[in-house]
Amino acid sequence: MKVEILLVEDYTHPIDKVWAAITDPAALAQWLMVNDFEPRIGKRFTLHAEPTAEWRGWMDCEVLEMEPPRRMVWSWHRSELDEPTRVEFRLEPSAGGTRLTLMHTGESDPMARGRYSSGWPIKLSNLGSLLAKTD
Amino acid sequence: MHSSASDGVFHAIADPNRRRLIDLLSDGEKSVQELAQGFDITVAAISQHLAVLLDSRLVSRRALGRQRLYRLDAAPLRIVDEWTSQHRRFWQSRLKRLQAYLDKSR
Numbered sequence: 001m002k003v004e005i006l007l008v009e010d011y012t013h014p015i016d017k018v019w020a021a022i023t024d025p026a027a028l029a030q031w032l033m034v035n036d037f038e039p040r041i042g043k044r045f046t047l048h049a050e051p052t053a054e055w056r057g058w059m060d061c062e063v064l065e066m067e068p069p070r071r072m073v074w075s076w077h078r079s080e081l082d083e084p085t086r087v088e089f090r091l092e093p094s095a096g097g098t099r100l101t102l103m104h105t106g107e108s109d110p111m112a113r114g115r116y117s118s119g120w121p122i123k124l125s126n127l128g129s130l131l132a133k134t135d
Numbered sequence: 136m137h138s139s140a141s142d143g144v145f146h147a148i149a150d151p152n153r154r155r156l157i158d159l160l161s162d163g164e165k166s167v168q169e170l171a172q173g174f175d176i177t178v179a180a181i182s183q184h185l186a187v188l189l190d191s192r193l194v195s196r197r198a199l200g201r202q203r204l205y206r207l208d209a210a211p212l213r214i215v216d217e218w219t220s221q222h223r224r225f226w227q228s229r230l231k232r233l234q235a236y237l238d239k240s241r
Contacts, residue, residue: 007230011233011237017240018237027236031235102230
């Protein structure tokens with residue numbers, strides 16, 4: 001069975017700007033992870049973070065679908081031992097700017113689940129320090 | 136947790152009728168007849184779904200007179216919640232950073 005996360009965020013910025021922020025490697029590095037992303041279907045890329053005791057430190061990803069400026073789908077593979085998961089970004093213009101819908105869909109494979117449950121390397125990065133560093 | 140136990144939970148909640156039963160039981164103990172009122176499917180079919188839920192230990196059963204009452208035990212659902220809560224926290228933090236990125240590059 002699939003397990004899905006669905007998050008909806010409203011941004012007070014035009015859709016083209018939000019699209020750029022999720023498809024530009026330099027922008028992705030600022031808010032997601034260090035990467036070698038390229039905005040084209042079929043591009044295999046990695047997202048790097050600090051390794052942890054239970055995680056090698058990078059995601060293997062691939063651009064599966066891309067419909068500028070509204071929709072992008074990635075495969076998201078945490079390690080060789082885990083089932084690949086799927087991340088989908090959807091953008092739509094809203095009254096105040098842009099609505100982003102993020103869906104992360106995973107398999108219920110118990111092996112993978114065991115590792116996921118042992119902890120994502122969540123860097124709850126201090127927003128303030130990020131801003132201070134880049135201003 | 137043994138993977139067989141967690142498989143049972145995921146199998147149990149994979150079916151929409153069983154999810155509906157879980158919803159109904161979240162209000163409290165109910166008999167098959169009470170549960171059947173909320174469904175178009177037969178009592179026999181509901182009993183089969185309840186059997187799956189009993190196997191997964193999401194639901195327990197006790198006898199009260201001639202009735203059998205079903206009760207929800209939501210604890211096994213935690214393993215489903217783990218996957219989602221880990222990823223949800225990750226993406227929530229990243230989308231906040233996206234917000235900050237967008238705001239400063241205005």
